[in-house]
Amino acid sequence: MTSPKRLVLILGDQLDLKSAALHNFHHETDEVFMVESMHEAQYVWSHQAKIALFLSAMRHFAQTLKSLHYPISYIRSTPLSIVDALKERIQQEKITHLICVEPGEWRLKQEIEALANKLGLQLEMREDEHFFCSHQEFTDWAAGKKELRLEYFYRLMRKTHQILVDADGNPEGGQWNFDQDNRKPYPKKGPGIIEEPILFEPDTITQEVIAFVKKTYPKHPGSLEAFRWPVTREQALEALNYFVDYRLRNFGVFQDAMWTDTPYGWHSMLSSSLNLKLLNPREVISAVINAWKKYSLDLSTVEGFIRQILGWREFVRGMYYLDMPKMAQDNYYQHQRSLPKWYWSGQTNMACMKDAIGQTLRYGYAHHIQRLMVTGNFALLAEILPSQVCDWYLAIYVDAIEWVELPNTAGMALFANGGRFTSKPYIASGAYIKRMSNYCGSCQYKPDVRFGDNACPVTTLYWNFLIKHRTQFEASPRTRLMTANLKRISDEDQSSITKHAKQLLNHLNDL
Ligand SMILES: Cc1cc2nc3c(=O)[nH]c(=O)nc-3n(C[C@H](O)[C@H](O)[C@H](O)COP(=O)(O)OP(=O)(O)OC[C@H]3O[C@@H](n4cnc5c(N)ncnc54)[C@H](O)[C@@H]3O)c2cc1C
Ligand code: SF4
Known part of the structure; x- marks a missing residue:
């Protein structure tokens, strides 16, 4: 038969x-x-x-x-x-x-x-065998927990898969997390020479596709001029090997750093290959561990990178399937404003947003801190409707697929689920952007000014957010510290901040 x-x-x-x-x-x-x-x-x-x-x-x-x-x-x-x-x-x-x-x-x-x-x-x-953690394992881990936190899930993954642990299950180097060694800004003079990432010239198939897309979707955002992404498994493997040989060494320390016209920093640019399944996360982790031994790299950089793949990537996928479809509708703060039009054009006077959005339109790429602490931070402080923000992130990044985009945007950047897996909203004033980048130096606004013509919109909206949610923030030990600095701002200045913020919020498209 x-x-x-x-x-x-x-x-x-x-x-x-x-x-x-x-x-x-x-x-x-x-x-x-x-x-x-x-x-x-x-x-x-x-x-x-x-x-x-x-x-x-x-x-x-x-x-x-x-x-x-x-x-x-x-x-x-x-x-x-x-x-x-x-x-x-x-x-x-x-x-x-x-x-x-x-x-x-x-x-x-x-x-x-x-x-x-x-x-x-x-x-x-x-079942999708690409991932380390199955839905069942994630659901079992999450069951009965009051707080779902990356850190504990990540430790479990490390132990279960015997990655960076000794025979007794203790973490390599005596600690699970080396964050304090990572996340530094570039030196004041700039990032210096960054080993260029490997880029792939479009072959005949890609050229045909590019011509088709230009003709069929002429009004869609973004440019194709700089299209150099890996499109085959062979290219993705080449990109992985190149990254671990030449760029991994500085990944950790400058993971959060930003600099004008430095779109990739020391980041891997492997997300699109991983998400299309051209690469398997197991081979990425193996390559990183081999490079650590071969080049005697710092454990902090290796752990920092593995945390992203074995920790965050698996964690957000678990959360997505656990919380859908609710995750797509959550709007904890009931924000209703429309996304400013310049998110689609990069035409804004704010140097940080202009750079992060500009490179996004050119390459379909921005690194994590640009997504979280520049465009994401602004969208939360400007009280934008989460679904509009999520639509933007899903549209604009080459690696965007809903299972990874939505938890990062709605859950992490916008706190739209009220802190289901983050302890507090990720918000920052212009002072953070000034510390982590050179953006403010070329900006018409001043990061330390809270209201008035020169005031940095990020700073004004940050303090406005704290003033608005002060009672709620003070009620929780996790957020109490965030409002402590408000005590140093006079009542008069606080009302000027509120007034200036109102103006900004009513004219977001003009920023
Ligand atoms: C608002 C927002 C939206 C995001 N949307 C996406 C998205 O649509 N698709 C996507 O793949 N990532 C998304 N991320 C996560 C992260 O920003 C990207 O994975 C990363 O910037 C991709 O660049 P890279 O490959 O150079 O990463 P690297 O910085 O080199 O990190 C290595 C790898 O770790 C993984 N990784 C790192 N951080 C995360 C994370 N928070 N969640 C899941 N995986 C992570 C990625 O696979 C990445 O390739 C988003 C983050 C934020 C804050
Ligand atoms: S001053 Fe404010 S708006 Fe300008 S680059 Fe700095 S943080 Fe961004």
């Missing part, structure tokens, strides 16, 4: 030959199905480089599958949604079995399950 034909759906962020979707693939009867849905590029307003990255990586992956003789049906640029294109194929081919790996996006998972139900399909939705 011949086996039934099974359709194996591979999504644009599941480009891994070892993917669970391809386990037990029957070359004689099964078919891989991939779809370039124009609907997906449009339902969020995506950066042109993000669309190009997905399309190019998908086309390269399909080419690899073909070279390995996988039967594949690859639908190019259809106006249909992924699920509608899938439905069409299932009906055309009278498919009864659908196999896929659980999508990273909650909405898509629901839609595929609903389709399978509706069509009476046998659906095998397999």
Whole structure:
């Protein structure tokens, strides 16, 4: 008896030959199905480089599958949604079995399950083996805990996977966290020579995609001129090796530093390759540990990097699936303002925002502190509606996929879930940006001035936020310290801050 034909759906962020979707693939009867849905590029307003990255990586992956003789049906640029294109194929081919790996996006998972139900399909939705922590493990860890904190989850991951721990489960170097050695600003004279990251010239497939995106999505934000992202597994591995050989050594210490026209600093730029599954986090961690030994790197930099992958990346994914769909609707402070228009153009007088948004539009990239403490901090202080902010982050970064973007934006940057996994809102005045960057030196505003024409909008809105939420902040031991400095500001000055902030908030588009 011949086996039934099974359709194996591979999504644009599941480009891994070892993917669970391809386990037990029957070359004689099964078919891989991939779809370039124009609907997906449009339902969020995506950066042109993000669309190009997905399309190019998908086309390269399909080419690899073909070279390995996988039967594949690859639908190019259809106006249909992924699920509608899938439905069409299932009906055309009278498919009864659908196999896929659980999508990273909650909405898509629901839609595929609903389709399978509706069509009476046998659906095998397999666990995504790319991650260290399964949903079940995360749910078990979170169960009954009053506070969900990265630190304890990260320690568990270190012990479970025997990473940077000794045989007794104690942390390498005697401590779990080396944050105090990291997170320094660049020297006053500037970052000096930073080893350039490896960049990839677009090949024929990527050039074709770039031309297609320019023609099809001309009004979408961002530029394609600097498109140099890895689009194949080979390139992603090259980028990983280059990073650990040349750039990892200064990652930790300058992890939070910012400097004009220094878009990448010492960061890895591996997030898009990891999120598309061109790289596996296990091989990234192994490469980092090997480099640590080979080059005698500081443990602080190695631990700092591993914390991002084994800690934060796994943690936010766990939180996403634990808290969806509520996470997308949370609005703890009930903020309702619209995102200022210049988030899409970079045309603002604030030097810090101009630089962070400008490089984002050029490259589809900004590093963590630019996302958290520049654009994210401003959006929280300016009381922007969280869903609009989240839409912006999802649109504008090449590595943005909802499972990782939403918890970082809504949960971490905007405190929209009221501190479900952060102890207090991440807010800062212009003084922090001045300390961590050179932005303020070229800005028309003054970071230390709280109100008046020269006042830094970040500073004004920071103090306004504290004044507004003072009672609540003082009620909690975690936030009490944040309002302590308000005691040093006279009542008169506080009312000037409030008045100036009101003006700013009413004219955000003019900043
Ligand atoms: C508001 C906001 C939105 C964000 N949106 C995204 C997003 O859409 N996609 C995304 O991959 N990351 C997102 N991040 C996390 C982080 O900023 C990026 O992963 C990082 O900047 C990517 O650059 P990199 O590869 O050079 O990272 P590096 O600084 O070199 O870090 C190494 C790797 O660690 C992982 N990592 C680091 N921080 C985090 C984190 N907080 N959460 C999850 N993984 C992390 C990434 O895989 C990254 O490649 C967001 C952070 C904030 C504050
Ligand atoms: S002065 Fe304020 S607005 Fe200007 S760069 Fe500094 S922090 Fe940003």
